[in-house]
Amino acid sequence: MDLVPKSRIDLDTAALGFRPDLVFPVVGVTFEGRQQVLAEASGLLVGGRISTQNGLLTIVAEPSNKFDPDAVSVSLRVDGALRPAGYVPKKWCPTCGTALPARDYNTTECLTCGRDLTGPEAFLNRYIKENYLDKGFVAGVSWIGNPVGTWAMRVGITRV
Numbered sequence: 001m002d003l004v005p006k007s008r009i010d011l012d013t014a015a016l017g018f019r020p021d022l023v024f025p026v027v028g029v030t031f032e033g034r035q036q037v038l039a040e041a042s043g044l045l046v047g048g049r050i051s052t053q054n055g056l057l058t059i060v061a062e063p064s065n066k067f068d069p070d071a072v073s074v075s076l077r078v079d080g081a082l083r084p085a086g087y088v089p090k091k092w093c094p095t096c097g098t099a100l101p102a103r104d105y106n107t108t109e110c111l112t113c114g115r116d117l118t119g120p121e122a123f124l125n126r127y128i129k130e131n132y133l134d135k136g137f138v139a140g141v142s143w144i145g146n147p148v149g150t151w152a153m154r155v156g157i158t159r160v
């Protein structure tokens with residue numbers, strides 16, 4: 001079973017310049033000035049790519065995070081400084097790409113598409129930490145936008 005619909009992968013492959021294993025939404029982007037970081041980074045994305053390869057994107061485990069020891073943070077380099085942009089979702093649906101809100105962390109089935117959410121890949125931050133961050137990976141921003149008055153972004157990641 002593909003983790004992400006093929007059409008989504010194809011779309012994001014063009015934006016990323018590599019074929020991602022996973023494409024996920026970054027969560028927590030509305031807090032602590034992160035909207036401004038995304039807004040500024042959107043200008044970078046117009047001019048080129050934002051990736052771990054050119055140092056404009058960083059994805060790191062945050063084991064001392066007081067809310068979640070599995071937290072994985074996403075930062076963007078804007079104006080020469082690495083600034084927090086958000087987090088890898090704690091739980092998501094790999095089929096439709098939806099990040100689940102905290103109240104649904106115990107949900108065993110996606111409310112949108114019905115996919116079983118008990119497999120390890122549904123617990124995304126831990127999955128990314130164990131299968132990508134602890135190994136070799138490349139990641140990039142495949143999309144930043146402001147479609148409904150809130151900046152949002154999508155990241156693709158693959159093993160190298």
Ligand SMILES: [Zn+2]
Pocket residue numbers: 093094095096097098110111112113114115
């Ligand atoms: Zn789903």
